[in-house]
Amino acid sequence: MNPQVLDPNAYLEGLVRNALGELLGEEAAVLPVSLDRPRQPEHGDLGLPCFPYAKALKTNPAQAASMLAERIRPDTLVSEVRPTGPFLNFRFHPKALAENVVRGILEEKEPYGPWASNGLSVVIDFSSPNIAKPFHLGHLRSTVIGAALRRLYRFTGHEVHGINHLGDWGSQFGKIIVAWREWGDEKALQKDPMRHLFDIYVRYQREEKERPELKEQAAEAFRRLESGEENEERAIWKKLRDISLQAFQGPYKRLRVEFDHMTGESFYEDKMEAVIQELEKAGITTVSEGALVVEFPEQKIPPCILRKSDGTTIYATRDLAALFYRRETYHFDKALYVVGSEQKLHFRQLALVLEKLGWPQAKNVQHVDFGLILFFNQEKGRWEKGKTRSGNAIFLDEVLDEAVAGVKKIIEEKNPDLPDKEAIAEAVGVSAIIFNDLKNGRIKDVKFDWNEMLSFEGETGPYVQYAGARLSSILRKAGSSVPAMTQSIASEGGIDFELLSDATPVLLTMMEFGPTLKRALEKNEPSILTNLMIRIASEIHSFLRDHRVLGEDPDLTRARLALVAAGRKILETGLEILGVTSPERM
RNA sequence: GCGCCCGUAGCUCAGUAGGAUAGAGCAUCGGUUUCCUAAACCGAAGGUCACAGGUUCGAAUCCUGUCGGGCGUACCA
Incomplete structure (x- = not known):
């Protein structure tokens, strides 16, 4: 009972790596293994482009694919290994795929549940609003992206220190x-x-x-x-x-944003002098135009100012003091700064200073930059920075309130009997704003558009939440729940996963969860996860159209309920990382 | 001037380290509800991936140039 759960993705990658190892020995370790979903489902469940291996194997890609194929035998999980020209295509036994994915998700195994600790310490500097200036739309991006990264790093086994570096000095x-x-x-x-x-x-x-x-x-x-x-x-x-x-x-x-530390700029008030002295001792400072600076003649970029000619400090001084403090206190391996792209130069300068100091972490001090918020200028007919028509910054509360009001209206239209309308409207409305901000690549400027922000159809937060609510509704009507189905799987005679053979597309998409988290992590890019959540929701909506859950043969109903529970669970996990809630009803 | 970023469907964007016939959503048009939530689903239409060269078996993706837009360019953050 309860054999080990595999991550089919990782398992297959392991098989490929072994085969490469047999053919190439140690040389194989540096080669990429990028398994992905073929555009055409007929090609297989996962495909492997074999172009990178041709050179190492001194042959052509098609031959490389065949050579690998010979060394990968179908087994209880992998049903088919088929070279197709320069690609090597794989198929899973639908039953085994279903069992491993559904159980992996419900039993919270890696990569669907929290990953084992990797012993790395990461500090994430985000939100950091200026005191005495309102919390406006500009701060939303840093806050929402930073909060998502904080959860993402934590979920994937990092020790995370989320820091609100408040602008309370200067x-x-x-x-x-x-x-x-x-x-x-x-x-x-x-x-x-x-x-x-x-x-x-x-x-x-x-x-x-x-x-x-x-x-x-x-x-x-x-x-x-x-x-x-x-x-x-x-x-x-x-x-x-x-x-x-x-x-x-x-x-x-x-x-629903939390920080581990609220140490703002003023926190470093009494720590800057020592840092300045250390930089002087290291011999990397000069005095230029009356200011104490670190110069970068080779890079052709302006110097980093440590002390202005009037004797006071500047944000660079505080950021450096913060880096020293964070190294001492959190022993970070990586430091992320979720700050707008207009500060690129500043963070480049910081990294260069650390390099001059010979810090090994210098290259892991990264600026996680993001684009501006643009507003449409009617007269000029184009998008530009900063202000609305009225000339005032848009306050965040204003945006959230509008979104919540919009949701409330839709609830009255579509689901007037919904209990707890207020709370659900808040949950859905706020989520819509967060989701919208995490949907596109960070670097892109955000074009602020009320219509788009207040739209709850298509690729939006509510769309994903709605998929979850539908699944919850089915579980509820079946008198079941996610925990109950998790139990049911573990119990004797549990589930006949063979009956989920028609769910392969949705299962394959859910299976992308692990690789997706990895990519999101590599690029510090929450939108990669956001996009997967949209695709999972879409697969679920489609599946529910063609497959009834309740009222089928009892075994089939039970199998589909397990899938429903897994879908519900994976949506909740993914959305939670993004900072979006998963209402039971909406 | 110099540095960095961006340019993909009418609009907003995806496009995994160069890989199989470039994909979504919105908007448009057509269809689906005695059936677990129609905030949904199915279909149609929509493309010179800014432009021109180059690299190679193969380029939206890499290189060079041009055009267009943005950000930055020492005592603000």
Whole structure:
């Protein structure tokens, strides 16, 4: 009973690797094995392009495919090994495929359940909003991508430190202090802190142009703040910081985003001096135009500034101090910065500084960059950066509220008797926004479009959630559940997996879960997983059209319920990594 | 000027390390509900993968150039 569960994908890759090893010995280890789904299902369940092996085997790809085929015998899992020109195509026994995938998922075996620890420590720097500026759409990307990566790394066996590197320090704070002195209003602050701070900051920006003395005051304020004294500037800073921190909890809670550390820039206030000294000791600094910098003459890029000519520090100094601290504290093997692509140069500079210091992790300090949010300019007829028509930044809450309202309307239309409408509307609406942000490649600029954001059809979060809700509904009507089906499989006489032979396409797609996570990890790209979730949902919707679950022959119903439970489970697991919920009904 | 990124269907995008006949969604057109949720499904139509060369058995993918768009280019983050 309960023989070992295999990951068919990994198993087959192992067979190919063995065969390559037999033919080529150690040389085989460096060759890629990229099994993928053939475009034409008739070709097989998985196909292997044999072009890369031809050279090593001193033959042509077709011959290479045949040579490999001779060394891979069909067995209880693999039913067919067929060279087709330069490709080597495989087919699984449908029954064995079904059993291994369904059980793998329900019993939470790797790669469908949490992966065993790999002992690697990863720090992920994400979200990092500026204090005293509202949480707007721009922060959404870093937050949502970072949160997904944090979950992805954790799921795949990494020790993860998700850090919110709050923008709570820096010369901009001098401006905010001045703005607060000039126009701050206690009542307005209590009522809507972020809105008020935003308003006075915007006002500062405007008035700075006409009143140059403001600029001086702001610089002075930051100098006094950075002096370390318990002065008025520090009191204002602390007050505004606390209230902002409080206000950020709202969006984070709605997005279900968590951090392991909330160490913002100010955390490094007393740690920068030591780092500067260490860099000086390493002999990589120079003084240029009155500023302390690290120069990169060979790379032809501007220097990294450590201390400005007025003696104060800059974000690069704090980022370096943070890197030193994180190396000490978390012993990271990899450090990811989920920050917009406009800061590319900055992170290139940081990496170069670390290289100069001879840090072995330098190449694993990576900028996980993402594109801008663009708005359509009606007059000019094109997409551009930054502002809406009204000239204000769009607040995140506004977007979430709109989405939730849109969902509520659809519920009233389609499912008015749904219990717990409010909670489900919140879950579906917020998920739609998150999913939408994770759908496309990070690097792409996001074209902000209300219609698209508030659409819940096609490749959207609700579409995937809906597939899950349909599966839940079937389980519910059968008086079963995911845990119950997991039990049922383990019990005597469990499931006749032969009866799932017509589910091969959906099973093959679910089987892509493991390789997909690997690719998402390699590229720090959540959208790769998002796209798989869409494909799994699509396969499920199609399957449900042609296959009834309830009311069939009892054995068939039970087998299909096992598939339904596995589908439900894999959707939930994948969506959870992305930060999207899986409602039981919608 | 220089550096980096992008250009795939009307629109928004996928396209795994160069591999089999370039795929989705939206929009358009046609069909599916006495049947487990039609936020769904099935079908039709839609392409000079910006352009021109090159590399090779093979290029949307790699190289060079051109055009178009974006971001960055020392004391903001």
